Amino acid sequence: MTTGRAYHHGDLRRTVLTAALDVITTEGPAALSLRDLARRAGVSHAAPAHHFGDRAGLLTAIATEGYGLLAAALGETGDLRDLGVRYVRFATSHPAHFQTMFRPELLRPDAPELLAARERTRSRLRTAVEGYGEDPAIGFMAAWSLAHGFATLLLSRNLDDPLDGRDPEEAFRALTGEMFRATGSPPRRTGR
Amino acid sequence: MTTGRAYHHGDLRRTVLTAALDVITTEGPAALSLRDLARRAGVSHAAPAHHFGDRAGLLTAIATEGYGLLAAALGETGDLRDLGVRYVRFATSHPAHFQTMFRPELLRPDAPELLAARERTRSRLRTAVEGYGEDPAIGFMAAWSLAHGFATLLLSRNLDDPLDGRDPEEAFRALTGEMFRATGSPPRRTGR
DNA sequence: AGGCAATCTAGTCACTGTCAAGATGCTGGG
DNA sequence: CCCAGCATCTTGACAGTGACTAGATTGCCT
Structure with a gap:
């Protein structure tokens, strides 16, 4: 019943994943219900469990995929500021x-x-930051903290007022410009 | 039954709140169960609802209390770096x-x-950052992002490796030292 | 053609949040 | 002094959930 073919949905794993991403985007990971995802996919309530084990398994799959996507999104830039912008993006x-x-x-x-x-993603970040400050570990934490804090506050709708309609990426670029202005080695611009 | 006096626990609201803080600290807000909190307090399963309405009400009470505590913790420093350290603390x-x-x-x-x-807390932060950079809104976002990102990554156990046993507050101080070194107006030191 | 493993269903259990109705004890006005 | 009213707490119920089990269905591989 439901979608046409009764058994063997075809790509249930991917279907559940994207439905889960939908829910998380609008209501957060805590609101995830495996049974609800099953309903959306038109399968029985226990079908998703076969692919992910349990709730934690589903979320772990999403996080894993996320790290892969993030690594791809960061690309190969040598420009530290661009790296931050890509993180925020x-x-x-x-x-x-x-x-x-x-x-x-x-x-x-x-x-x-x-x-x-x-x-894999973390070491990508680490090597990108290397050589910018004096203490690599400190520089790593500084750059990551700045980008991560901005992204986190942005997603939790805490920067709406100060942004005031500005483009978040541009704001972040301005922000790094102000902060990194005179650190050890200035970021060399790469063609973006 | 349970604790002695049957009805009128005495300070159930506070008891439930501190139990909730315990659970959240170790397992996160998503793991909160009102029934579990009731059990811990030795009270019937629906008693907490009378004080907080529902789950969201309990968490809202905690968040509200949190903003008050944060405002108190930030104090009256004029030193921007100290303010960040207090945020992390x-x-x-x-x-x-x-x-x-x-x-x-x-x-x-x-x-x-x-x-x-x-x-109230946010305006405290805003005024504290005022006058440090050129654009106040940008400076506000920059300082807040840095402290918030550091705190967030710290709590999600993402900075364990780079910290490598160092005291987080000291690391954050070093970190701000590296970043703010040459911004518009250098932080004037106040006796801490 | 036949078996085998992957995939999905159906049923169940303990647990949860929320609601409604009732029990209990405190408190203040007569 | 007492009793009515109110905040507090209990009890019972209901729907929804995650997780587990056993069984049904299907595609694939030899």
Whole structure:
């Protein structure tokens, strides 16, 4: 019944994933209901569990995918400021992934695919920041904190007033301009 | 039964609140169960609802209290860097409040006490940052993003590696030192 | 053609939030 | 002093949820 073919939905895994992203985008990861996702996909209430195990498994899959997408979104820029802008852009264009990635209490903490994807993305960030300040670890934390804080406040609708209609990416660019103005090595511009 | 006096627990509201803070600290706001809190307080399953209405009401109360505590924790410093350190210190010493404050999807979005407390704290931040950069709104977002990002990454256990045993507050101080080094007006030191 | 594993269904259980109706104890006005 | 009213708490019920089990269906591989 439901969609046509009774058994073997075809691509249930992907269908559930995108439905989940929809829900998370509008109502947050806490509002996720496996049964609701099953209804949306037109399958029985226990079907999603077969693909993801349980709720934490589904969210872990989303987070893992998110780290992959983030790594791709960051690209190969050598410009630190561009890197930050891309980080912010990823958060606004993939809010569900972004939110889920930073809610460890909802994930399987030791899922190997997740750990691998996260480490790959993190080392990408780390090497990109290298050579900008004196202490690489401090510089890494500084750059990440700035971009992450901006993205987080943006998604939680805490920057609406100060932005006042401005484009978030442009605001972030201005913001980094003000802060990084005279650090050790100025960012070399790459063609974006 | 349970604790001695049958009816009229005495301070159920506060008891439930602190139990909730306990749970949120270790397992996050999503793991909160009103029935579990009732059990911990030795009270019937529907008793908490009388004080908070529903789950969102409880979390809204926590967030409201959090904004008050944050305003108090920020104090009256004129030193921008100290202000950031205090922001980070608040996040680490009141993790449950901090996390709840920035999860709007779990809160009553238009609770007047919440809006008032938030606006009071936010304007405190805004005026503190005023006069540091060129564009006040940009400076406000920059300072807040940096402190908030650091605090958020810290609480989600994303900075464990780069910190490598260092004291978070000291790391944040070093971090701001590197970033703000040559902005418009250097922070004037106040006796802390 | 036949079996096998992947996929999905159906049924169940304990748990949760929320609501309604009733019980209990405090408090202040006569 | 007492009793009416009110805040507080209990009890019971209902729908929705995640998770588990056993069984049905289907595509694939040899």
